[in-house]
Amino acid sequence: MNISEIAHIAGVSTATVSRVINHSPAVKPETKEKVMQVIAEFGYTPSAIARSLSIQSSLNIGVIFPDIANPFFSGALNGLSKVAEEYRYNVFFCNSDENTDKEHRFLEQVKEQRLEGIIISPVDTNDRRTLKLLEGLEKAGIPVVLLDRDLKDGNFSMVIAENEKGAFDAVQVLVNEGHRKIAIIEGSPSNRPVYERTEGYRKAMKEAGIPIRPEYIVRGNQKSDPAYEMTGQLMRLDDPPTAIFTCNNMMTIGCIQYLTEQGIRIGKDISLIGFDDIEVLRIVNFGLSVVHRSETEMGKIAMEMLVRRMKDPDGKKEKVVLPTEIILRGSEKSVIG
Template sequence: MGRYTTIKDIAKLAGVSHTTVYRALNDKPRISQSTKERIISIAREVNYQPNVLAQSLVLGRTKTLGLVITTIINPFYPELAKGIEDTARSLGYNIILCCTDFDISRESRYIDMLRSRGVDGIIFTSAHTHDPNITRLVKDHFPLILVNRRVYGDPMMDSIDYVVVENAKGGFLAVEHLIKMGHKRIGVISGSPDSSAVVERLEGARKAFIEYGLNSANLLVLEGDFLKRSGYEAARRFLAMADPPSAIFGVNDYMALGAFEAVLDSGLRVPEDIALIGFNNITFSAMKGIELTTIGQKKYEMGSIAVHTLIDKIEGRDREKVKQIALEPELIVRRSCGYHYKGVYRSPSGGPLNIRNLR
């Protein structure tokens, strides 16, 4: 506040036209060295900062990106957001944070707002494989990139850039690990099937069941909402079944950790009584006392790659190329599924295995 110093103020001080000031401050030709220096020193004196709004208006770009996520409360996003923010900053871009809370109409309003504000591009991470908001943006050739999700539907959608982890492969690895640990009946805590990540992880899970000759009827799926509480509730429901699964795969760690609590609250142990595997490898999964086995993905890198790709598009590099990047998932074995030792499956305490439903 208190009004800014403008180029015109400096012009007045220096007794020149505002264009001359502009030339001085932006290293443009057609100005003598002496006036240039004089102007620059005046600008420094009054601590001149250009008005980015005015610049944006005339240049038609804001050096700002929108980041659309569901909720920052899900620990997956801060880790992703760090990669995004770091990279954006290093490239001179700012981030406007938008949390949709899983509400597609709120997403829609956010998009309108972001476009009104002239953001140069949008990073989408939230759910919804068939997102009309995205469709519209693509039709308008608005620069965007999807992270950790894909959209289906229009053939046009095939040209959308994205950065994901090989979700199907990750789902496969998770369930394969459980199968190798001897589990034959597995509960999956899924998220909304609107999320491509969920669909693909489930797909991978099923593929593992088939590949290992198991009956898919023993792959039990309950739907959560990606948040911890829903993982808790789903796990309770699994445990209350007449023939409960001996292992649970949470399609994200946050729900898996909810399940972890549910198991303990039920007086059971992880992994002695029930095995647990997650997806994402959020920081807290590694905690002693939890040690969730999970599928790791490079969240920071994903964010960083997304920003680079998006900004490349915005600044006109590789305009034509469609960038669809799938990173490798990685099985991270910790404690929550037990482990093999000398060919024998053991509970982590080293004692004999004690999984009720392990047949």
Template structure:
């Protein structure tokens, strides 16, 4: 049986409150009594649990992290950055996967509040076309610091760290244009999310600046999922006047596009060029050399955690802050334009 503070109190002949004051170094305890209690603690080899400490101090050494899709390598790297900084600062993390469900996100927030955590990092699924009063009330009454991780909470303002998605999509699309493409398709993310809207804006901006008409039939709405991108790519392939290149707006959608091209026996870039958004280690390991716009994922996690720690240390406590990180264009040849003979 594990040793409890009740055991310590009985053996030392003192009250539970006195043992609690010694364990938490709070309140006055006579030196003689303190030494006796510490001697009993050593004798019984007692180690106070984090939960027990939190009940007396109303605070744990834990940070809550909520992401929409833990299986996505993008969030895996973000979590690594968060975890690295947490370890450096002696903090623990509790991780929740909302599966892009606002209801699950609300549930996670409520659980974290009950756990008396210090703060929250959240890649929110809150979207601007869906007002949820329960969500807004829940997140605004947490009473602890909250930092957004490349996500947005509609109808509420929080500090956060973001990726410049407009710039990334602009540079990716412009790379295809510079390679010689004029008919460029795009498969977007969920269009009720700000990052997806920004990536589409970047795509359109590149076309407009380079005097290429925007063809609405080349703009297909996806949802960041592999399966959806696979279906959308099939639609592009079967168009009578199909595009010569496609910009896929996420790493998983890039894989879906490639799957569709391979099934149709189409070569990259000979039959269709492709450029994706976000790093794709799986494709790199397979030697596929797919060009992409690489978001600073680990840095995104690190910067978010560092910002939260600053709030926990009462720095910038009343200041709304936004940090924007720049993505990097990495060309590997899949963007090339190869004219038909």
């Protein structure tokens, strides 16, 4: 008898048998008892199972994020790693760098690397290849949890934030400060959370009765360098905006860099609110107003979700939506009049 036969008789995956033998807490008591009964019935010794598992399974999980330089993802990785350590899981990380080819290559290696679960922020919400690879992993008993971003037509556990509402609230603050010339530095439309933030911007402008000017909508593609260029494009307009909303922290950094280099004072010459906090700016007492969500908490929740999925692969898929809050530190101040 081998490990696959034990898993088949017990009605579980080989990964679950691995968790039982390695005394992982990520196994439901009733599942553990069922596996141990099969082991006892067929007289298979733990040492023999361990030898078999050494080439078939492990206590490793994979994490695929699109940009580890982004403080949001590094914070989420920190949060999920703490929970993984509590459950004695090792975390193997891949930075896809917003590149679907890199993402595909890592997903294709998951079984070979004997990973027992995946937490991923997909590069492109419309990517059918990533969707099929993740669905294949789930069918093979390797559960998947999406963090921050989802996949069109996908059915996975996920933890996301109130992206549209957070953006709506931010633009509403700028409107209440008297602004009517409000620009947005948005991200790629294939990135669902950033797309939702653009929708929040549009709805806030419509509710305030402010016409949306196409020249005030520019795309920074989640990165600081393009956002730097787009901020310059905005400020060189014959009628430049008096306020800017940036759709993620990396684009906020690029925007701040341009404004600072040009001697444009944030909160005095122009108003700015960004989506996601930037810890280093808090440390140097830079008064950036933001849409805040806890990236560390999102990471922790994602890992707890994954543990529950590994305990009960056939259990109900979960969706957690974390609230956002507006933190005002002065950069939103009106420069009108």
